[in-house]
Amino acid sequence: MPENTGEHDCSCGKGLTRRGFLSTAGATTALVAVSGRINVNVAQAAASEITSEDMAKITLDINGRQQRLLVEPRWSLLFVLRDRLGLSGTKVGCERGECGACTVLIDGRPRYACMTLAVEATGRKITTIEGLMNGEQLGQTQQAFLEEDAYQCGYCTPGQIMAAEGLLRINPDPTSEQIATGMSGNLCRCGAYPHIINAVNSAGAKKRN
Amino acid sequence: MLPGFSYTRPETLKKAVEELKAAEDAYLHAGGTDLLGCLHDGVFPAGKVVSISALKGLQEVRKLSDGGLLIGALTTIRTLETDADIGARYPVLSQAAAEVASPQLREQGTLGGNLCQKPRCWYYRGEFDCLRKGGKECFAFNGQNQFHCILGGSACYIVHPSDTAPALLALDASLQVSGPQGERSLPLSELHVAPNDDPRREIYLEAGEIITAIKLPKPAAGLKSSYRKIRARQSWDFAVAGVALALVMDNGTVKDSRVVLSGAAPIPWRSQKAEQALQGKPLNAEAAGLAAMEAMADARPLEHNAYKVPMFKGLIKEELLKFIAD
Ligand SMILES: Cc1cc2nc3c(=O)[nH]c(=O)nc-3n(C[C@H](O)[C@H](O)[C@H](O)COP(=O)(O)OP(=O)(O)OC[C@H]3O[C@@H](n4cnc5c(N)ncnc54)[C@H](O)[C@@H]3O)c2cc1C
Numbered sequence: 001m002p003e004n005t006g007e008h009d010c011s012c013g014k015g016l017t018r019r020g021f022l023s024t025a026g027a028t029t030a031l032v033a034v035s036g037r038i039n040v041n042v043a044q045a046a047a048s049e050i051t052s053e054d055m056a057k058i059t060l061d062i063n064g065r066q067q068r069l070l071v072e073p074r075w076s077l078l079f080v081l082r083d084r085l086g087l088s089g090t091k092v093g094c095e096r097g098e099c100g101a102c103t104v105l106i107d108g109r110p111r112y113a114c115m116t117l118a119v120e121a122t123g124r125k126i127t128t129i130e131g132l133m134n135g136e137q138l139g140q141t142q143q144a145f146l147e148e149d150a151y152q153c154g155y156c157t158p159g160q161i162m163a164a165e166g167l168l169r170i171n172p173d174p175t176s177e178q179i180a181t182g183m184s185g186n187l188c189r190c191g192a193y194p195h196i197i198n199a200v201n202s203a204g205a206k207k208r209n
Numbered sequence: 210m211l212p213g214f215s216y217t218r219p220e221t222l223k224k225a226v227e228e229l230k231a232a233e234d235a236y237l238h239a240g241g242t243d244l245l246g247c248l249h250d251g252v253f254p255a256g257k258v259v260s261i262s263a264l265k266g267l268q269e270v271r272k273l274s275d276g277g278l279l280i281g282a283l284t285t286i287r288t289l290e291t292d293a294d295i296g297a298r299y300p301v302l303s304q305a306a307a308e309v310a311s312p313q314l315r316e317q318g319t320l321g322g323n324l325c326q327k328p329r330c331w332y333y334r335g336e337f338d339c340l341r342k343g344g345k346e347c348f349a350f351n352g353q354n355q356f357h358c359i360l361g362g363s364a365c366y367i368v369h370p371s372d373t374a375p376a377l378l379a380l381d382a383s384l385q386v387s388g389p390q391g392e393r394s395l396p397l398s399e400l401h402v403a404p405n406d407d408p409r410r411e412i413y414l415e416a417g418e419i420i421t422a423i424k425l426p427k428p429a430a431g432l433k434s435s436y437r438k439i440r441a442r443q444s445w446d447f448a449v450a451g452v453a454l455a456l457v458m459d460n461g462t463v464k465d466s467r468v469v470l471s472g473a474a475p476i477p478w479r480s481q482k483a484e485q486a487l488q489g490k491p492l493n494a495e496a497a498g499l500a501a502m503e504a505m506a507d508a509r510p511l512e513h514n515a516y517k518v519p520m521f522k523g524l525i526k527e528e529l530l531k532f533i534a535d
Pocket of ligand 1: 096097098236237238239240241242243244245246282283286308309310311314317318319320321322323324325326327370371372373414418419420421445446447448
């Protein structure tokens with residue numbers, strides 16, 4: 001039985017980190033040919049309607065990069081981030097605005113990517129968990145979650161971190177009550193809440209220093 | 210993945226009205242937080258989505274020359290929660306806004322959308338062909354109805370999900386509406402449809418009509434207002450029971466009042482009986498207790514929600530008494 005040597009079997013190619021692979025994959029998906037008709041830029045959706053069979057040409061500002069995309073009107077920002085751009089840090093949860101796993105920042109404010117149509121996100125600055133990195137270094141809020149062990153399974157963690165980041169950008173020195181309210185749109189089924197609260201406190205302190 | 214729909218985002222109100230009027234299955238998209246949830250859950254299909262998010266001038270919050278306040282329909286719930294003038298002059302509204310949904314949804318949801326949102330009944334949102342969706346019966350009536358209405362039910366037994374609507378009703382808000390026939394003003398008390406008038410409709414807007422702004426009159430001298438909501442869990446949830454109060458006080462006596470309940474009825478429920486019980490009385494434990502009793506005088510609980518009656522009584526009394534402590 002051939003031994004699974006992991007590294008050699010990896011189809012992602014040598015010299016590429018998993019993250020690097022994903023963003024390369026993302027760049028190609030964005031250019032993949034599409035079957036639907038191509039409509040005008042969504043900015044001109046004012047003048048004409050984009051039918052359900054049409055694809056709209058849009059540009060999204062994601063983590064400081066301009067991403068040109070073809071999208072159907074019904075596609076959520078969540079779907080586009082993950083399935084068109086390979087930014088899989090943003091998680092799929094309930095898809096009805098109840099769990100917070102898909103939290104991203106839009107113009108610096110925490111919002112649910114599942115409840116935002118991609119065509120509605122044009123002209124806004126979108127920040128995902130990938131956008132909090134400093135190169136290969138974790139951002140301060142991410143680092144705080146790591147240090148405080150603020151997760152068990154980790155699935156809700158990117159959303160928790162984005163909610164915390166959003167809260168701290170609006171309110172750099174929140175009280176415990178403000179932290180509880182600020183994090184109330186993110187559920188953690190493992191129940192890591194006490195550690196999550198500690199992590200938000202600690203992230204706030206890191207940012208203030 | 211949502212079912213397909215066509216999409217347009219007009220830049221003028223006139224165009225938005227035309228687009229909305231042009232197709233029977235067209236729906237407005239403001240923040241989208243309720244609409245997209247309904248489409249996701251298959252509550253109704255939308256052939257066309259008309260986004261009003263690019264319309265200019267619908268986000269402003271502006272003090273009017275008569276001392277009142279104009280709130281653009283696209284104002285987010287978050288703005289209502291944090292606006293200093295609203296907090297100072299209309300605390301009932303900022304307190305209600307703070308109780309809406311989660312931080313993320315408050316950033317995105319708008320006031321116009323909050324007033325026009327669809328009910329949250331689990332049968333209506335679920336795979337049930339209920340009366341409100343065109344079916345024959347209300348499944349809540351003989352089903353799981355612990356969160357359903359105790360007042361104003363007939364044929365359909367939902368509770369109205371909005372926290373801002375009762376607050377605005379307590380403030381005698383009116384709506385500015387634009388439609389194919391031009392502009393009109395509509396008292397908020399005439400927006401929501403009671404099920405005994407039509408169990409399949411939530412709001413009295415005509416085809417192509419869009420709410421552009423919500424207007425509040427100048428607060429009367431001596432106005433005190435508040436909103437309190439009880440919910441099944443602390444993180445976020447719709448009201449199990451809530452009360453919006455607006456009392457005009459004169460030397461400890463109630464000159465005028467509005468008592469509006471959330472989580473009680475299929476529409477935001479103004480309790481004129483409670484208001485009458487307070488009228489002209491000194492605000493004390495006796496008057497507050499009487500008003501609370503009167504608010505529940507017509508209550509007709511269902512099999513699983515009788516707990517709401519004492520809950521509302523306690524809630525209303527407690528909230529009224531807080532105004533004395535002030
Ligand atoms: C998980 C969750 C929890 C929630 N909890 C609460 C809660 O506790 N309390 C509460 O009050 N609400 C709650 N909500 C509802 C939420 O506040 C509303 O979804 C939001 O306010 C709607 O605003 P929107 O701009 O996103 O509306 P949209 O989804 O864009 O629109 C909602 C409806 O209103 C119509 N509409 C929108 N704007 C206008 C207008 N200007 N004129 C005419 N029609 C219009 C649309 O056609 C649509 O039918 C919750 C929602 C979710 C998903």
